[in-house]
Amino acid sequence: MKISYNWLKQFIKIDWTPEQTSELLTDLGLEVEGVEAYQSVKGGLEGIVVGEVLTCIKHPNADKLKLTTVNIGTDAPVQIVCGAPNVTAGQKVPVATIGTTLYTETGEAWSIKKGKIRGEESHGMICAEDELGLGKSHDGIMVLDDKVKVGTKASELFDIENDHVFEIGLTPNRADAMSHLGTARDLKAGLVQKDINLELITPSVSSFHIDNRTLKIDVDVKNKDLTPRYCGVTISGLKVGESPSWLQNRLKAIGLAPINNIVDVTNYVLHDLGQPLHAFDAVKISGNKIEVKTLKAGTKFTSLDGLERELHEDDLMICDAEKPMCIAGVFGGIASGVTETTTSIFLESAYFNPVSIRKSAKRHGLNTDASFRFERGIDPNITEYALKRAALLIQELAGGEITSDIVDVYQNKIEDFQVRLSFDNAKKLIGEEIPKETIKRILSSLEIKVNNVTETGLGLTVPAYRNDVQREADVIEEILRVYGYNNIATTKKLNASISNSSRFEDHKIQNTVGNQLASQGFFEILSNSLTTPNYVQLSEQLKEEHHVTMLNPLSNDLSILRQSLLFSGLEALSFNINRKRGDLKFFEFGKTYHNYNESREEYKHLTLFVTGSRDAESWHTATKPSDFFFLKGSIAAILERLGISRYQEKSSTSDVFSEGLTLSLGKTKLVEFGLLKKPVLKHFDISQNVLFADFNWDAILELVKRNAITFQNIPKYPGVRRDFALLLDNNVNFDAIYKIAKQSEKQLLKDVNLFDVYQGKNLPEGKKSYAISFKLQDEHKTLTDKQIDKIMSKLQSSFERHLGAELR
Numbered sequence: 001m002k003i004s005y006n007w008l009k010q011f012i013k014i015d016w017t018p019e020q021t022s023e024l025l026t027d028l029g030l031e032v033e034g035v036e037a038y039q040s041v042k043g044g045l046e047g048i049v050v051g052e053v054l055t056c057i058k059h060p061n062a063d064k065l066k067l068t069t070v071n072i073g074t075d076a077p078v079q080i081v082c083g084a085p086n087v088t089a090g091q092k093v094p095v096a097t098i099g100t101t102l103y104t105e106t107g108e109a110w111s112i113k114k115g116k117i118r119g120e121e122s123h124g125m126i127c128a129e130d131e132l133g134l135g136k137s138h139d140g141i142m143v144l145d146d147k148v149k150v151g152t153k154a155s156e157l158f159d160i161e162n163d164h165v166f167e168i169g170l171t172p173n174r175a176d177a178m179s180h181l182g183t184a185r186d187l188k189a190g191l192v193q194k195d196i197n198l199e200l201i202t203p204s205v206s207s208f209h210i211d212n213r214t215l216k217i218d219v220d221v222k223n224k225d226l227t228p229r230y231c232g233v234t235i236s237g238l239k240v241g242e243s244p245s246w247l248q249n250r251l252k253a254i255g256l257a258p259i260n261n262i263v264d265v266t267n268y269v270l271h272d273l274g275q276p277l278h279a280f281d282a283v284k285i286s287g288n289k290i291e292v293k294t295l296k297a298g299t300k301f302t303s304l305d306g307l308e309r310e311l312h313e314d315d316l317m318i319c320d321a322e323k324p325m326c327i328a329g330v331f332g333g334i335a336s337g338v339t340e341t342t343t344s345i346f347l348e349s350a351y352f353n354p355v356s357i358r359k360s361a362k363r364h365g366l367n368t369d370a371s372f373r374f375e376r377g378i379d380p381n382i383t384e385y386a387l388k389r390a391a392l393l394i395q396e397l398a399g400g401e402i403t404s405d406i407v408d409v410y411q412n413k414i415e416d417f418q419v420r421l422s423f424d425n426a427k428k429l430i431g432e433e434i435p436k437e438t439i440k441r442i443l444s445s446l447e448i449k450v451n452n453v454t455e456t457g458l459g460l461t462v463p464a465y466r467n468d469v470q471r472e473a474d475v476i477e478e479i480l481r482v483y484g485y486n487n488i489a490t491t492k493k494l495n496a497s498i499s500n501s502s503r504f505e506d507h508k509i510q511n512t513v514g515n516q517l518a519s520q521g522f523f524e525i526l527s528n529s530l531t532t533p534n535y536v537q538l539s540e541q542l543k544e545e546h547h548v549t550m551l552n553p554l555s556n557d558l559s560i561l562r563q564s565l566l567f568s569g570l571e572a573l574s575f576n577i578n579r580k581r582g583d584l585k586f587f588e589f590g591k592t593y594h595n596y597n598e599s600r601e602e603y604k605h606l607t608l609f610v611t612g613s614r615d616a617e618s619w620h621t622a623t624k625p626s627d628f629f630f631l632k633g634s635i636a637a638i639l640e641r642l643g644i645s646r647y648q649e650k651s652s653t654s655d656v657f658s659e660g661l662t663l664s665l666g667k668t669k670l671v672e673f674g675l676l677k678k679p680v681l682k683h684f685d686i687s688q689n690v691l692f693a694d695f696n697w698d699a700i701l702e703l704v705k706r707n708a709i710t711f712q713n714i715p716k717y718p719g720v721r722r723d724f725a726l727l728l729d730n731n732v733n734f735d736a737i738y739k740i741a742k743q744s745e746k747q748l749l750k751d752v753n754l755f756d757v758y759q760g761k762n763l764p765e766g767k768k769s770y771a772i773s774f775k776l777q778d779e780h781k782t783l784t785d786k787q788i789d790k791i792m793s794k795l796q797s798s799f800e801r802h803l804g805a806e807l808r
Contacts, residue, residue, distance in 0.1 A: 002254035003183050004038070005164040007272070011184035012198050014191070018164040021187070028190045029481045030177055031169045040161040040249045041133040042107065047100030048132065048154035049073060050144060051124075056082075056089045061118040070095055070126065073151020081122040086140035092148050093141055094132060096125040103133060134158060161249045173468040175376035179274030189445035189482050203272075205388035211401035217285060217346050219407045222293035226316045227328070229351040229380055229410040230292055231387050234282055236344040238262065238400040247397070261397040262338045262345060265390050267369070274378055275349060275386035276370035278318075280325060282344040284336045287321025290346065295324060303366075304332045315360045316352065329357040329374040331366050344403070347394070349387035351380040351414070355552070362555060379465030380414040417462040417470045424456070429476045432488050442482045448475070504705045506604075510589050513606065513638055520634060521615075522585040522608070527568035529591065530558040535567040538680050540655050548593045548600060561593035565607045566656065566692060567684075573609055574684040582688060583612030585626070589697070606695035608634065608673070611688055628659070628675060631691040635663070635671055642700065643707040644670070649735075656680050656692075665703065671695045719750065719777035722792050724799075725808040726770045727763070732803050737772060744798040745791050748783070751775040769808060 005018050014021065022032035051070040054077055059065035066087055069077045072095050080095070087093070096102060100112045112125050129135030129142050132154070148157065168183070176182050181202065188200050215234040221227050242248075243264040251258050251267060258264050266277040280290075297313040301324045311317065311324070318326040325336035329352040338345060358375035361367060384406060391402060427433045440450055443460065448469075452459040462469045469478055480488070501508075514524060530550065536542045542563050553559035562568060565588060576584055586609040594601045610631050613623045639645065644665070652660030652672050660674020673693035681690055726737070734754045741752045756771035763769060776783060776791060799805035 001168045001170045001178060003166040003168055003180060004250060004253040005166065006161065007163075007180045007250055007253070008184055008187070011181055011201050012188055012191075013201070014187070014198065018166070022166055024190045024194075025166065025168065025183070025187065027481075027484055027486070028186050029171070029174070030183060030186060032166050033169045034167040036165045036167070038161075038163040038165050038253045040163075040245070040252065041158070042103045043101055043109075043133070044160055044162070045094075045132060045154040045158065047097050047112075048094050048127065049097060050148050050150055050152040050154065050157070051093050051095035051126070052150050053087060053089050053091045053093060053126075056087055059118060059120060061120070065118065067120055068126070070124070071150050072097065072124070078123040079121055080124050080126055081117040081120055082126045082141065084126065084128065084141040086143070087126060091141075092144040092146055092150070094127045094144065094154050096127055096131075098124060100124075102127075102131060105130070159245065161246075161253075163249075163253050165253055172376060175373065175378065175467060176274075176465050178373050178376065178378075179271060181273050185447070189442065192445040193442065193482055193484070203389055205385060205392060208388040208392055209402065210405060212403055213405065215282060215288075215344060215403040217282065217288050217290055217404065217407075219290045219409060220292070221409045222291060223316060224409075224411055226294075226353045226356045227292045227350060227409070228353070228412065228414060229383050229408070231349045231383050231409075232290065232346055232407045233387060233391055233402060234344060234346050234404040235391060235394055235400045236282070236403040238343055238345065238394070238398045240338060240340050240342050240398060243397060260338065260340070262342070262394060265393045265397065266347075268393070269386055269390045270369055270373070273382060273386045273389065274373060275382050276329065276373055276378070277386065277390050278326060278332060278348045278370075279338050280318075280336045280346045280348065281338055281342045282346050283342070285320045285325070285346060286323065289321045290348075291319045291321070292328065292350075293317060293319060295319070299324065301327070302334045303327065303364075304334050304337060306334060309364055312360070312363055314356065315363070316356055318348070327360055327364065327366075328352055330361050330364070330371045331368055344400075345394075347387060347391060349383050349390070351378060351383055359552060362553065365555065377465075377467040379463075381464060383410075384408055414464050416464050417466070419460045419462055419470065419472060419475055420457060421460055421472055421475050422457040425472060426476050426479065429473065430480055430488065434479065434483055438483065439479055442479050443475070446478055446482065448478070504701070506701060509642070509701060509704060510606075512641065514587070514589075516638065516641055517587045517608075517634070520585070520637075522587045522634075525569065525572050525586045525588045527565070527572060527588060527590065528558065529561055529593070530554070531560060531562045531568060532557045533560050536563070538567065538656070538683055539564070546594050546596060548595050563592050563594060565590050565592060565605050565694070566680075569607055569609050569692070570681070570684045570686065570690070573611060573690060574686055577611075577686060577688070583614075583616065585610050604697040604701075606638075606697045606700075608691075608693040608695075610634075610691040611686075625689075626691060628691065631673055631693060632661070635673055635693055635695075638695075639663070639670070642704050643709065644700070644703055668699050668703075669696055670699060670703075713779075715777055715779045717778060717780070717782050719775050720783055720788055722774050722776065722788065724772045724774070724792075724796070726772060726799060726803075727767055727806040727808050728770055728803060730759075730766055730768055732768075732805075734770070736803060737770065737799065740798050740802050741774065741795055744794050745776075748776050748778055748787075748791060749774060750777050 018035050022035050026032050049072050051072040053068050053070055055069045057067050059067050064083060066082050068080050068082050070080050071077045096112045098112055098114050101109050103109055114123055126141045129137040177186055184200060188198060191198055215236050217234055219232055221230050240260050240262055243258050243261045247264055247268060248258040251264060254271060256267055262279050266279055270276050294313060295311050295317055299311040300308055301311050302308045316328040317324045318328050326332045352374050354375050354377045357371055361371040443450060447463055449461040450458055451461055469475060533547060536544050546563060548561040550559050569588060573584055588607050591602045591604055610626045614626050614630060617623055647663045647665045647670055650662050652662045652674050654660060654672055656676055657674035658677045662672045663670045671693055676690045676692050738752050741749060753773045754770060755773055758769040776788060
């Protein structure tokens, strides 16, 4: 939020420097993130002086240029080449001297330098209005009054406003401070605490009066729940045009572009008092009737930005007798706005339901100054006052007459809040006892009325515009921020406690696994739990009825809680791949959310994503693509690190994998992983292979807690390796060989490994060759050749009997 210091000083006559003021505002909770200097004419006309054209002749080497000598108040006149058609001798003109910085319309700076133009020296520049930032005309140079003295600084001739603009990082709860009046109100309270009592000056509307009743527009508020208060008045005989410079400067200072005097007044009052207003061209209101209501879903409406929008059945609309004219509190319509031909208006000032406005704004992807305030809650008691304030300004700037009574539909008044404050509770929360009189003074400076005082506390009435102060704790927070957090002393004694925590706590196990993955080249990602409902179409295992839907979504793309971490991870992969980072290894700890038979459930997961090459390109290492077995090895390493080894493998049933495995322990699924299908990747514009693993983290945590850690000594006696080259049927897999070997020799066989596979020439049809290594070891003695030969013979016999294997 931008706050102009000059504008602020219209409400409170403070003579502090901008730096001092910004410090106090920050102490009050209105954090000033920056202070920028503003000039209504950029550069402040520094280096521009009044000159008198002494001579003006045609440039000897150019038809469209003229050679002038100009007196700028120095010892000798200067020669300036000028291309303006209206330059002539005897004129008083603004001259940019050598070294002066001028600015383009886009704010780019450029300097005046001594130079030659078509062979003739030029020592400055005679300026047009637009070149100085004093207007838009570029038809010729700017001619000044003959009475102006030569050499006078241009900054002394023109009314240039110098201002400072505070950029305030406003927190969402401080709806009361979303205006210059609200900020001044807080500033006044802060000054009172420093024993500086200044009056808060609010604009008078006592001169408001009805000139006649020739243009009556009826108002019918059909949805009073969404429109607690609605005011309006007509103004006729207007002349739409440019706003005066003071108003344009106010708006420009806070980053708003002036439009015309009517619209500018509504924007001014919005930032002045915090009350959004809207002006309708009265001629365009069919039937001289305003209806505030919702319309059926799918109704078409063209907004001011020229886009045709489909309305939702809950969108509150401002309509005439025939058509919608405005999304209430959010955005106006293209067919009812003020134009250059407008001569009469219906001026609206209202208080709309904050939740309704927020939903409509998010639904249509709109974020306007009006919706920003309405959705946070404005002051319901300022509605009519702001309307009168705007009407008087419009009359002042555009003429016209008030041609109707003020319509004020306010059926159920929004009451102030009643709060009881206990002095003891204030002391407990603040940590220090603040004198009772100081507390009462702070509350009074915040316009919180003290109704009764007892030994134990205060009975308070909090104004309705402070919708964030409805509890005792809120009042204590208000007292503390005005009193000053820095004024609360810190204790000299520091107490600390050490909690007993299990080594199996989730975050500790996560850190263990995360460190291991990071050492293997994985990067951790953290994605949003909110996602789009459209992802459910990418997997038949995800059901739309299982969505946990947000009641008040930020947008349609962030309207549900995710049922899978797969798609948010693919978004991260796609983002990186599109930026030429194709070799990626990601992991993420996160939750999924499900709605099962009206029961909300959530589950913890660890997911892995692998794509591209395993390692970065290097001159001494050949690049190797990440494959299924690389991912399987990473998964096995995680489970082994957690002490989980006795699991079973089976094919995955997930429809997102083209090939995959599931690792389970009994009926408990531990992890499911595999190669993702091309259609899933295509949805995210990913053309390269992606491997994905999804750990059931809740199950793994339970297993880790039950695993007893056992230790065994490193064997003192050497192990022995023996190899077999087995000729097998093509349908025999390594898992069968492993199981038979382990069943045949349970004591001394420590490891079985497949180190070569051959299929092709010199082998019978339907056969393949497996090269298998066997590690044998006795922990108590050295194996003899006789023992080894006996074991290998037993293994050979088992393979021949069960698998039909032959030794090659």
